[in-house]
Amino acid sequence: MRRRIYLDSAATTPIREEALQATVGAYRNAFGNSSSVHLFGQEAHRLLEESREEFAACIGARPEEVVFTGSGTESDNLAIRGVALAVREVGRHIITSQTEHHAVLHCCQELEKEGFRVTYLPVDGRGLVDLEALRENIEADTVLISVMTANNETGALQPVREIARIARERGVLFHTDAVQAAGKMPLHVDDLGADLVSFSAHKFYGPKGVGALFIRKGTPIRPIMQGGHHEKGLRPGTVNVPGIVGMARALSTTVEEMEEVLPRLRQLRDELAEALMEEVPGVHRNGDPETSLPHILNLSFEGADGESLLLALDMEGVAVSTGSACTSGSVEPSHVLLAMGVPPRLAQCSLRFSLGRYTTEEDIQHVIRVLPGIVERIRRISGRRRPVLVT
CATH class of the missing domain: 3.90.1150.10 (Aspartate Aminotransferase, domain 1)
Structure with a gap:
């Protein structure tokens, strides 16, 4: 052969065995809708919240700061568009980098069509943004900076802690796409300093079709889809409890090793x-x-x-x-x-x-x-x- x-x-x-077993177990034993009030729904809701706690512990967040999504792309879009919609009366300038994933770049390009201005920072030969260029491009109406933690093509690690410090000093919100970094480096949201952080399960041996977005308490954000009240009103649609259970288990076991x-x-x-x-x-x-x-x-x-x-x-x-x-x-x-x-x-x-x-x-x-x-x-x-x- x-x-x-x-x-x-x-x-x-590939999905790791611990995550696979957790996902299959949830499909078998907790198939109820987590929004239902009967016992089947209560069991699914219990697993959902336990997984939220497990996931939050891996990144040093509070459970209520974790919103589950359908992918890293959705997390990026919710972070960028959701913040843009929430603060558009304050300012319409966004800063990102030229080497972001297309989930970020295309979202920013769409916002440009809606009256936002976007600055795409250049990078050096290592793929890193220039912090002085970042400082120089922050304007009075800058409301969001979005720079990925690690590049998906080269693995380049951006100076996210320094970016977060600059953003905080200037009163600008900071989002980082940590999809490629999760499970490949320690990720503690307070160390990163970001207000929003995106994740995707299938990058760290979890199931496909499930992601998460860390939203620091107090961060202004609006839903980008309309529907039900799920995930604190930020992500409508029946919650993928088995996928979330598998994602939390995948991250916790991957972080341990x-x-x-x-x-x-x-x-x-x-x-x-x-x-x-x-x-x-x-x-x-x-x-x-x-x-x-x-x-x-x-x-x-x-x-x-x-x-x-x-x-x-x-x-x-x-x-x-x-x-x-x-x-x-x-x-x-x-x-x-x-x-x-x-x-x-x-x-x-x-x-x-x-x-x-x-x-x-x-x-x-x-x-x-x-x-x-x-x-x-x-x-x-x-x-x-x-x-x-x-x-």
Whole structure:
């Protein structure tokens, strides 16, 4: 049987056994609507609130500050649009970065059509925003700053604590998309200093179709959908209790093992990077390993199209990505890499390797064995046998 290796954990993770059992148990034993007053509903409501407490404890929040959603994208939209609607009479200027997930960028672009102004901060070659540029762009009517905790394509860790301090000093609300960071680094909302923080279960070995938004007490926000009174009136619709139960269990068990798992992932990631950069000419590492998550490696291979590399690796049983899973099918170079100053031609030659708790040394060694030959073959086919330095 062909070996199957999964190195696309930044796109999604397999549900871990503890979360799976918790989710299935809730489906079987607490199928009632958590808003119903009868015993079936009461049981579902009890599990919902216990899971809210479990999730809140993992991030250092109070249970009443956690609102459950259907995804990280919904959490981002609720945070940004919900705050914008609540404070639009105070100001209509929002600041974000050029390398945000499209859940943030597209939401901001829609708000521009509705009369808001958005400043998209540039980033440096590491993918980090300039704090002085942030300070300079805060205006009298700035009401929200939204900068992600960690980038989903490169793993770049933004200086969120410093951003939060600047926002607080200027009286501006701060949202951070922590979807990629959760389970990959300690996340305590008071340490982050953010007013709103987005999460998605399937990024930390939980079920798909469920997310959460931390909303610090006192933060002005309005619902962006209309319907029932669920989730304190901020997220109408029957609550996905089994998914929430699984998400809370996934985060708590993943947080418990971080000290053991993360150093191993960092070692495997660096081993893969060093071997490929040594054995394959014309390889560029996108981002700084010292300021990035431990499980993401983004490399560009001169003269070898990223999509061709991805398909060839898939034929070898290795799953990777050319960037964000949410832009799959796009022929455009990564907006993240372009913002970091990577030339378009080189950006189109990039692969993202993202490791997870199930990644082994044998997996990494297999990729090291097969990828150099794949790169050479694709370069030969494309007429670029010897890589040319891209500047």
